Amino acid sequence: MKNTLDDNKPIFLQIKEQIEDSIIDGNLNAGDRAPSTNEFAKFYKINPATAGKGINELVAEEILYKRRGVGMFVTENAKEILIKKRKKSFYESYMLPLKMEAGKLRMSTDELIEMVKREDNE
Structure with missing residues (x-):
């Protein structure tokens, strides 16, 4: 606790x-x-x-x-129920806004994927 x-x-x-x-x-x-x-x-x-x-x-x-x-x-x-629920929440709370902002910036899916893969020190 x-x-x-x-x-x-x-x-x-x-x-x-x-x-x-x-x-x-x-x-x-x-x-x-x-x-x-x-x-x-x-x-x-x-x-x-x-x-x-x-x-x-x-x-x-x-x-x-x-x-x-x-x-x-x-x-x-x-555990499986919770992980599925959290993934759905993660998608709705983080991925959808991320995709919307990427769209506003005219970023391609490939650019977005590269940003996700990029190391923190770059």
Whole structure:
């Protein structure tokens, strides 16, 4: 868990993203138990319902599943689902604006690809 929360984003989203990042990074794998709402609440000194909201969204997205009396666990396909979702978001947030700007500058696809391949020190 991160040490602090960001005031600029809803807490439940930050908790959701922390779990997602842990799955993508391999810190939580299929079948692993995810931190509970009470663990998040105690660690961040927040209402358990706030943490629960983020966790429940992950259940709705089939990233986590509940085992009654035991906790929340990572689904078999969680990592693949998250990577697919993040790639779509990456494309929409970064690639589409990049392509639009490249079009304004009359850059060819080849020029754009060369810029992506270029080393930082050039």
